[in-house]
Amino acid sequence: MTAAALRKTPSVKDEVGAEEWALRLDLAALYRLAAKHGMTDLTYTHFSARIPGDEDVFLLNPYGLRFDQVTASSLVKIDVDGNILLDNGHSVNAAGFTIHSAVHMARHDLKVAAHTHTPAGMAISALDEGVLPLTQQGMRFHNRTAYHGFEGPALDLDERERIIADFGTDKHTMILENHGIMVCAPSVRVCWSRLYTLEKSMQAQLLAMASGAPLRIPSEDACEQAAAHMEKGDEAPRNDGWESQLRLLDRADPTWKH
Amino acid sequence: MSVTAMNAPTQPGVREKVSDAEWQARVDLAALCRLTALEDMTDLAATHISARVPGEEDRFLISPHGLMYEEVTASNLVKVTMDGEKAMDSPFPVSPVGFTTHSAVLMARPDVNCVVHTHTAAGMAFSSVETELLPISQTSGYFYKHVGYHDWGGLGSNLDERERLARDLGPHRGLIMRNHGLLVAAPTIPAAWVMIYQLERICQTQLEAMAAAHAMGKQVKLMPPEVADKTVESMNRNFRNAAEGKTNFDWEAYLRMLDETDDSYRH
Numbered sequence: 001m002t003a004a005a006l007r008k009t010p011s012v013k014d015e016v017g018a019e020e021w022a023l024r025l026d027l028a029a030l031y032r033l034a035a036k037h038g039m040t041d042l043t044y045t046h047f048s049a050r051i052p053g054d055e056d057v058f059l060l061n062p063y064g065l066r067f068d069q070v071t072a073s074s075l076v077k078i079d080v081d082g083n084i085l086l087d088n089g090h091s092v093n094a095a096g097f098t099i100h101s102a103v104h105m106a107r108h109d110l111k112v113a114a115h116t117h118t119p120a121g122m123a124i125s126a127l128d129e130g131v132l133p134l135t136q137q138g139m140r141f142h143n144r145t146a147y148h149g150f151e152g153p154a155l156d157l158d159e160r161e162r163i164i165a166d167f168g169t170d171k172h173t174m175i176l177e178n179h180g181i182m183v184c185a186p187s188v189r190v191c192w193s194r195l196y197t198l199e200k201s202m203q204a205q206l207l208a209m210a211s212g213a214p215l216r217i218p219s220e221d222a223c224e225q226a227a228a229h230m231e232k233g234d235e236a237p238r239n240d241g242w243e244s245q246l247r248l249l250d251r252a253d254p255t256w257k258h
Numbered sequence: 259m260s261v262t263a264m265n266a267p268t269q270p271g272v273r274e275k276v277s278d279a280e281w282q283a284r285v286d287l288a289a290l291c292r293l294t295a296l297e298d299m300t301d302l303a304a305t306h307i308s309a310r311v312p313g314e315e316d317r318f319l320i321s322p323h324g325l326m327y328e329e330v331t332a333s334n335l336v337k338v339t340m341d342g343e344k345a346m347d348s349p350f351p352v353s354p355v356g357f358t359t360h361s362a363v364l365m366a367r368p369d370v371n372c373v374v375h376t377h378t379a380a381g382m383a384f385s386s387v388e389t390e391l392l393p394i395s396q397t398s399g400y401f402y403k404h405v406g407y408h409d410w411g412g413l414g415s416n417l418d419e420r421e422r423l424a425r426d427l428g429p430h431r432g433l434i435m436r437n438h439g440l441l442v443a444a445p446t447i448p449a450a451w452v453m454i455y456q457l458e459r460i461c462q463t464q465l466e467a468m469a470a471a472h473a474m475g476k477q478v479k480l481m482p483p484e485v486a487d488k489t490v491e492s493m494n495r496n497f498r499n500a501a502e503g504k505t506n507f508d509w510e511a512y513l514r515m516l517d518e519t520d521d522s523y524r525h
Contacts, residue, residue: 212472241303
């Protein structure tokens with residue numbers, strides 16, 4: 001498939017249900033927002049969203065496209081055994097499939113997963129401290145972040161069991177040590193606000209740690225209280241700027257909706 | 259080029275309902291929102307900017323909750339009272355937390371007419387380490403000895419927070435909100451732009467200097483106290499000029515830039 005054809009995937013809007021189409025739009029927007037905010041790594045890293053239903057089926061990005069080329073129709077519909085369920089001419093990245101299928105097999109409460117290789121995320125993943133509740137924004141991840149040791153590129157499907165075990169049942173974010181981060185959420189919009197917030201928090205934490213000055217970390221009780229408060233807010237997100245950001249995406253380049 | 263292709267939600271007829279002075283404040287405050295976004299000092303829709311309504315001391319305009327600053331216009335700013343009531347019908351929500359912070363400063367400080375709060379990476383980092391704003395650059399003179407420190411008091415829109423904020427800001431023009439971010443309290447909207455721009459750079463600069471000094475096993479170099487005082491005194495002129503209504507060339511230059519790229523904030 002040529003590069004131009006890759007970007008111009010025929011619309012699948014009429015081939016999928018309204019619910020799946022809405023999910024495709026949201027997930028395509030997530031790719032575009034991450035691109036806008038500099039969270040990309042060439043054509044690597046992946047965001048996924050579970051399609052509502054009994055089966056473990058999810059949408060993943062078409063391998064070989066930049067995030068700013070992803071469209072609603074180009075997202076690949078795939079089950080956790082790796083079967084592509086709607087042929088739109090695209091395939092997926094094997095390592096991305098391993099990590100994301102692990103989440104969708106085990107954590108049905110977390111419908112959306114976003115994995116990045118930003119410099120801040122990779123740096124935090126290479127530090128013993130992990131994510132600290134140093135800033136109000138960083139507290140959102142306090143007691144809600146799991147850690148998974150690096151095993152080399154995730155090409156072995158056996159790693160799924162270890163990702164699932166490390167993730168546990170109550171965390172929503174995972175530091176992939178010596179690799180990057182993965183943020184999950186019950187919806188695309190919450191996944192985006194968590195991803196953005198974690199990225200900013202990690203940048204702040206790195207600057208703070210590098211300064212050499214002692215860190216001022218609030219008490220465990222205060223941090224947990226803040227985390228719980230923000231988690232409560234994520235149950236019914238509003239005024240988080242999501243609709244506003246979609247309008248801004250449209251102004252700049254509406255092709256994500258194709 | 260005039261770019262007015264906006265699809266942002268707005269409220270028709272506001273211009274006709276408000277005084278010329280209020281409309282000018284609305285245009286300026288919307289411009290300040292756009293500039294803050296252009297300089298990458300936003301945190302999605304989590305922070306707010308406010309300005310007192312000219313001639314109505316107990317009312318202020320605040321950025322609408324849930325809109326990115328790129329969508330803020332003169333018409334969609336929300337006018338509220340110090341009790342948190344909307345002073346004019348508006349379809350846009352007001353953030354309770356944002357209201358608490360901004361009303362606290364505007365109530366406590368009659369000399370302050372514009373308040374900007376940010377959650378930038380450098381601002382959050384600076385606020386979270388054991389340090390104070392040091393006289394290490396000419397630029398630090400904008401805020402050296404003129405900044406307060408506010409301990410983090412948890413999340414929420416607790417109105418007790420207003421008293422603590424007012425106390426910690428005191429007579430200062432800047433506030434380091436611990437484990438949280440930055441705030442500037444300015445006599446005018448144009449002055450607020452210069453202040454938040456510079457406080458951000460001051461934090462970035464000091465963090466970089468501290469990191470480099472720490473890595474080399476050294477301390478950052480402070481200017482001699484008499485030079486620091488002279489610098490502060492010189493920089494203070496900017497704020498006196500602003501309070502006296504003199505032309506702010508920085509603001510004029512930035513407004514020209516905005517108008518050449520996207521003047522939709524004026525609507």
